[in-house]
């Protein structure tokens with residue numbers, strides 16, 4: 001039996017960099033505590049470093065705590081905070097500096113680039129439109145650099161509504177707009193929403209800030225799913241990019257399984273279906289050890 005593991009399975013560059021940093025800082029903290037050092041600061045991440053329960057629990061065991069809101073951060077008087085790859089708005093940096101809390105900024109450089117764009121363009125007087133999910137932490141972070149004249153648009157209805165007239169943009173000839181995107185937004189949908197917005201008479205500049213990592217992962221998963229008899233998609237049940245991967249694979253291969261860890265995988269189910277080739281992929285927040293474990297077990301059990 002053949003096992004095809006997607007090369008793009010698991011952490012993207014930005015997530016890997018952030019997760020590795022948290023583990024490394026936890027290790028160094030333990031080393032200092034073991035050496036008897038006093039006043040070693042606690043380590044916090046601002047929000048879970050990734051959407052993966054296994055990793056968050058593992059980090060908790062290593063003493064890394066999660067701050068869930070700006071209010072919690074404001075209460076903090078000591079410790080060291082790690083900013084995750086999604087990035088944060090300016091107010092978070094302001095709180096850290098005001099309260100003299102040390103921090104390590106692991107904002108993905110591709111997200112940081114969007115912060116710089118919206119800051120620069122809003123300071124130049126432009127109205128900012130972010131194409132993305134307003135509830136996503138990355139979008140909230142971008143919004144936090146865009147000044148007061150900003151809208152987040154996620155759906156066709158919202159784009160059409162914006163075209164009907166925005167109270168802050170009364171005189172169309174007088175207003176310049178800059179459009180950016182959440183890094184993980186679907187490219188076709190982005191293009192479609194931009195086309196709708198371009199129908200207005202505003203002076204619009206569009207910056208496609210979608211990151212290729214998501215697209216590459218989806219394209220490869222679909223390609224593999226088309227070639228195998230069964231497909232395994234590994235990822236946290238709350239991870240939206242894993243859900244999307246599952247949908248794509250399921251369309252190409254009916255026999256597709258969504259698992260969080262090896263425990264969820266029913267080998268008998270796979271065997272019964274006389275599988276000859278199995279494909280494996282994983283969402284952007286799935287750690288390598290979980291992918292390896294699944295892969296090794298599938299190889300051993302056939």
Ligand code: F3S
Nearest residue numbers: 012014108110183211
């Ligand atoms: Fe960065 Fe792209 Fe990952 S923006 S966090 S490398 S999906």
